[in-house]
Amino acid sequence: MGKTMFDKIWDQHVVKEIPGGRQVIYIDQHFIHEVTSPQAFAGMRKRGINVFRKRKTLATADHNVPTLNQNQPIKEPLSKKQVDTLIQNCKDFDVELYGLGHERQGIVHVIGPELGLTKPGKTIVCGDSHTSTHGAFGAIAFGIGTSQVEQVLSTQCLILQKPKRMLINVNGELSKGTTAKDIILYIISKMTVGGCTGFFVEYAGDTIERLSMEARMTVCNMSIEMGARGGLIAPDQITYNYLKGRVFSPDEKEFNKAISYWESLKTDANAEFDKVINIDATDIEPMITYGTNPGMGIKITEAIPHINSDSFSKSLSYMNFNPGENMIGKQIQNVFIGSCTNARIEDLREVAKFIKGKQKSLQVKAMIVPGSKQVELQARQEGLDKIFKQAGFELREAGCSACLSMNEDKIPSGEYCVSTSNRNFEGRQGPGARTILVSPLMAAAAAIEGKIVDVRKYLN
Amino acid sequence: MDKFIRLKSTAVPIPVEDIDTDQIIPARFLKATTRDGFGSNLFRDWRFDNNGNSIHDFVLNNNIYKGQILIAGRNFGCGSSREHAAWALGDYGFRVIISSFFADIFKSNALNNGILPLQVEDKILHLIFKEIEKNASAEFEVDLERQTLSSEEIGDVSFEIDSYKKKCLLNGYDDIDFLISIRSEIEEFEKIQETY
Numbered sequence: 001m002g003k004t005m006f007d008k009i010w011d012q013h014v015v016k017e018i019p020g021g022r023q024v025i026y027i028d029q030h031f032i033h034e035v036t037s038p039q040a041f042a043g044m045r046k047r048g049i050n051v052f053r054k055r056k057t058l059a060t061a062d063h064n065v066p067t068l069n070q071n072q073p074i075k076e077p078l079s080k081k082q083v084d085t086l087i088q089n090c091k092d093f094d095v096e097l098y099g100l101g102h103e104r105q106g107i108v109h110v111i112g113p114e115l116g117l118t119k120p121g122k123t124i125v126c127g128d129s130h131t132s133t134h135g136a137f138g139a140i141a142f143g144i145g146t147s148q149v150e151q152v153l154s155t156q157c158l159i160l161q162k163p164k165r166m167l168i169n170v171n172g173e174l175s176k177g178t179t180a181k182d183i184i185l186y187i188i189s190k191m192t193v194g195g196c197t198g199f200f201v202e203y204a205g206d207t208i209e210r211l212s213m214e215a216r217m218t219v220c221n222m223s224i225e226m227g228a229r230g231g232l233i234a235p236d237q238i239t240y241n242y243l244k245g246r247v248f249s250p251d252e253k254e255f256n257k258a259i260s261y262w263e264s265l266k267t268d269a270n271a272e273f274d275k276v277i278n279i280d281a282t283d284i285e286p287m288i289t290y291g292t293n294p295g296m297g298i299k300i301t302e303a304i305p306h307i308n309s310d311s312f313s314k315s316l317s318y319m320n321f322n323p324g325e326n327m328i329g330k331q332i333q334n335v336f337i338g339s340c341t342n343a344r345i346e347d348l349r350e351v352a353k354f355i356k357g358k359q360k361s362l363q364v365k366a367m368i369v370p371g372s373k374q375v376e377l378q379a380r381q382e383g384l385d386k387i388f389k390q391a392g393f394e395l396r397e398a399g400c401s402a403c404l405s406m407n408e409d410k411i412p413s414g415e416y417c418v419s420t421s422n423r424n425f426e427g428r429q430g431p432g433a434r435t436i437l438v439s440p441l442m443a444a445a446a447a448i449e450g451k452i453v454d455v456r457k458y459l460n
Numbered sequence: 461m462d463k464f465i466r467l468k469s470t471a472v473p474i475p476v477e478d479i480d481t482d483q484i485i486p487a488r489f490l491k492a493t494t495r496d497g498f499g500s501n502l503f504r505d506w507r508f509d510n511n512g513n514s515i516h517d518f519v520l521n522n523n524i525y526k527g528q529i530l531i532a533g534r535n536f537g538c539g540s541s542r543e544h545a546a547w548a549l550g551d552y553g554f555r556v557i558i559s560s561f562f563a564d565i566f567k568s569n570a571l572n573n574g575i576l577p578l579q580v581e582d583k584i585l586h587l588i589f590k591e592i593e594k595n596a597s598a599e600f601e602v603d604l605e606r607q608t609l610s611s612e613e614i615g616d617v618s619f620e621i622d623s624y625k626k627k628c629l630l631n632g633y634d635d636i637d638f639l640i641s642i643r644s645e646i647e648e649f650e651k652i653q654e655t656y
């Protein structure tokens with residue numbers, strides 16, 4: 001019987017079997033950031049051990065950094081301490097750091113791919129659940145806890161139970177105004193927030209194959225929101241074109257050899273999955289969430305469902321929505337365009353193209369936070385910053401920002417934020433804040449009108 | 461890591477499904493650089509309002525419920541990978557979390573911190589909630605060696621745990637101790653590994 005891509009990559013990384021079924025898995029690439037690494041380094045100091053493979057870990061500061069005046073010292077003392085601790089740890093343990101002020105700094109899941117560190121066939125981990133993003137390249141990438149960060153720093157390995165395999169096929173033409181973000185919000189709404197727990201997902205089908213690398217990253221990014229350990233997509237010419245010439249990509253001599261290895265990783269025709277889901281892309285519309293987990297999503301033309309459960313009622317009461325209501329027309333106060341889900345250059349271009357010549361609603365605060373320094377620079381070089389400014393959108397500096405609001409970028413209690421990020425949990429964007437997840441295009445349209453709209457009315 | 465062998469305790473019920481780690485410990489409390497002290501902000505925004513006043517109808521503010529066991533609705537610990545959630549639960553005093561389903565990363569983080577994520581069937585979970593509703597001082601006994609959870613209402617219910625993780629908990633072993641002990645095997649693996 002043939003093997004799935006997931007099995008091929010996993011099996012190539014088994015160092016040792018452990019009695020009881022777990023395996024020691026070798027990790028090729030490790031990313032760390034300021035929030036989930038300090039306790040790992042502290043543990044290593046206590047044990048008196050060094051980083052095992054220094055060049056296989058890369059650090060950046062993203063979760064807790066300000067998105068204004070990054071050239072000045074961080075004002076918030078606890079954030080400053082955390083970022084300073086990362087700097088000190090990277091110095092003491094000789095780990096490469098692209099910190100604040102560095103031209104390669106940015107959200108860890110944005111910089112890994114743009115630097116060419118994320119490659120097909122690799123095992124990639126980071127103390128952050130959205131590490132699944134890197135799966136877009138045909139890598140096994142997943143989030144880990146801080147104890148595991150310490151394990152990888154110390155041994156480049158983890159002791160893991162192999163997840164089950166799920167195939168999600170998406171076929172058919174996407175309708176106008178429907179994007180990669182809508183594909184994944186649609187899938188999560190079908191699978192529910194825990195529906196893929198215990199699985200590693202491969203996304204396939206002609207709709208996925210037509211997506212750009214950045215769009216594929218958006219899809220894989222949110223795999224964790226339905227409980228999946230990760231999601232991956234077979235590498236193809238789109239992947240190779242993206243990788244060519246990046247800082248850490250194989251050089252020209254090696255590149256063709258690399259491609260033939262990467263091609264060998266693809267799922268065999270006769271491979272079997274534990275579960276197969278088929279999605280018809282023509283059924284997908286611009287999506288929107290109405291509740292407090294990413295599985296609570298509907299098509300923009302649908303009404304909020306009636307579900308008889310205490311957890312559901314608690315969620316709607318937090319959002320101040322009622323079953324049976326439509327989302328269209330609801331007033332909003334904030335728009336956040338950013339995060340590891342949607343802060344890449346294509347996202348910014350899409351927003352700029354839509355808002356060019358328009359003005360944001362006076363009642364809306366609209367913030368755009370690029371995923372990395374390089375994205376920010378590119379946006380400026382293309383003149384997108386001027387378009388944002390003219391439309392009344394504020395372009396900030398790179399970081400995770402209001403996706404999780406660890407820094408100053410918080411949404412006031414009770415206000416709504418239409419957000420391109422990945423989580424609408426209670427208080428995610430600040431205590432009492434109410435998050436509505438959408439695509440960058442839908443977020444841009446909401447900012448212009450000051451209320452939820454179906455972006456397609458502008459596109460016909 | 462602390463050993464976990466057996467525990468008999470009353471329990472605290474939170475019958476909410478899909479409790480994510482942002483609720484267990486909100487992001488703004490992740491700024492610490494040590495593992496200690498997270499318990500005071502456990503379920504912060506469910507325990508306290510924006511002015512820091514206790515929200516009386518939340519279970520952790522209700523004195524009749526206490527103990528080292530937390531009982532929670534299906535899909536506990538989904539969302540962010542923050543191990544701070546496990547640290548907060550442990551620091552608050554919980555050693556066992558009982559639910560009918562756990563998110564993967566949370567489960568792994570709990571086990572790495574000597575906290576037992578104990579999975580039971582939905583109908584057993586329902587019975588447990590009923591039992592506590594009837595009697596807040598109902599006691600539950602967890603025996604890891606025998607892999608059983610017992611109480612007056614549910615009797616003896618067996619639960620699954622893989623043999624490696626069971627051994628780690630019973631002996632207080634960390635994964636890292638084992639991994640460091642096989643560093644030479646890891647070096648051998650690196651010699652044969654092909655990467656680009």
